[in-house]
Amino acid sequence: MTFAQVQGNPEVKRALTGMVDAGRVPHAILFHEDDGGGAFPLAIAFLQYLFCQHRSGSDSCGQCPSCGKISKLIHPDVHLIFPTAASALSEQFLEPLRRLYAAQPCFREADLLEALGLEGKIPMIAVAESRRLLEKLSLSALEGGYRAVVIYLPERLNAEAANRLLKMIEEPPARTQFLLITHQPERVLTTISSRCQRIRVQPAGAVAEPEFADAQLLDELMAALLDRDLPGALEVSERIASLPSRENAKAFCIFASERLRQMFLCQQGVDLGGDIPPQVRQWAAKCRKTFPRQALEALDRAQTLIGRNVNLKILFADMTDRLFILI
Ligand SMILES: [Zn+2]
Known part of the structure; x- marks a missing residue:
């Protein structure tokens, strides 16, 4: 997904490309969206721009191997974490997420639960997820460039998982980008959100403040x-x-x-x-x-x-x- 393929939020796009162009990307960004507001595709477009080898002034090329892998959510150095059933890991549910994202980039939380077969459940991000992430980040980047961690709904981290994640955000490994997407910023651990640059994502079609x-x-x-x-x-x-x-x-x-x-x-x-x-x-x-x-x-x-x-x-x-x- 290039920025051009993401609707709305021109100011957010300008801010994100500006950070990359100026070499001042905060190591953790917290996107605050209304449910279904399109922060996920924006985060993906941002990663494409950050990783792209042939970016033009304001967008990724959309053609290079890195762009291709990120847009299909199959880049080995982009780790996706989202709420799942108790003690399950996001990596076990990547296929349904990829299908959902391809069909409906601005998916809502309920759409994700349905895609994962978890309707009616209260999904969580378990501590096992934080342990797994720490293992992955202790290895070097597979493709030698940036690494990224996208956490969809950090408000659903259980307490221990949140504390472990906090340690990673406090002392991030080199060239590792954290992107968090929340619907309820007030429910994200304050010690985590205070270490993130906050970005408000407007629902598509809305006029940005x-x-x-x-x-x-x-x-x-x-x-x-x-x-x-x-x-x-x-x-x-x-x-x-x-x-x-x-x-x-x-x-x-x-x-x-x-x-x-x-x-x-x-x-x-x-x-x-x-x-x-x-x-x-x-x-x-x-x-x-x-x-x-x-x-x-x-x-x-x-x-x-x-x-x-x-x-x-x-x-x-x-x-x-x-x-x-x-x-
Ligand atoms: Zn590219």
């Missing part, structure tokens, strides 16, 4: 600035400049300004309660005390200039240069 794209861009921009990675930061600034309209670019500035105000208050020790994203607290701790206020001025200036007929690419590159010096 524009704030999602803004948050993603700002996360990447701040990460590059704090890493003292100017080329990386400028690459993000180009993506801000190429948002669909000047209104979108302005909305990004408004969004980023709000986050900077929160950073400022964090640094002043003002208790803002639980509404502050954890990364804002981290940025506040890492940047200079003068940064939020001066960065706000740079963003205000950018916002004013967007209203005039200024080249956005130059404008955001200039803003990023300033932020790089200020941080």
Whole structure:
């Protein structure tokens, strides 16, 4: 499955390809979908892009051996874990999963249970599954490249299985990508979800929240600035400049300004309660005390200039240069 074959979620696709292109893929990603919302095919398209030897700017080639194996769910280095009957392993149920996915990529949880012959049961991911996964990950990748673990419904891990998985996510083997797909993020062990980059998948046809794209861009921009990675930061600034309209670019500035105000208050020790994203607290701790206020001025200036007929690419590159010096 290429990204082009997955409906909807253009912002999510852009964020995912952007992470790969910039070489900044978080080692664990938690996709939050509504049941049947298409996170599974998106995760597969993402893996294809990550593994593909001939990817173009925004998609995998769909033709190379790696793309072929991933799209059929038969790649030996892509491990698929999903709830099954007590103490059974997912690998015993791969055939029905493959048939289901081929027929209905955006399957629902109930469709999977039916395909596995488990209707009416409460399926679980047993501790044996975590043990098996650890064994597999202790071997090197069979095809010598990346390895990936896709966990469909981590909320169905039993407690011991979840704790073992947590250890793997905490100390991931090299070049190993974890992708989790949940319907109930609040039921995923917090110590697991807090180590994942969260991505909200919109049901096909829904209009994505524009704030999602803004948050993603700002996360990447701040990460590059704090890493003292100017080329990386400028690459993000180009993506801000190429948002669909000047209104979108302005909305990004408004969004980023709000986050900077929160950073400022964090640094002043003002208790803002639980509404502050954890990364804002981290940025506040890492940047200079003068940064939020001066960065706000740079963003205000950018916002004013967007209203005039200024080249956005130059404008955001200039803003990023300033932020790089200020941080
Ligand atoms: Zn390919």
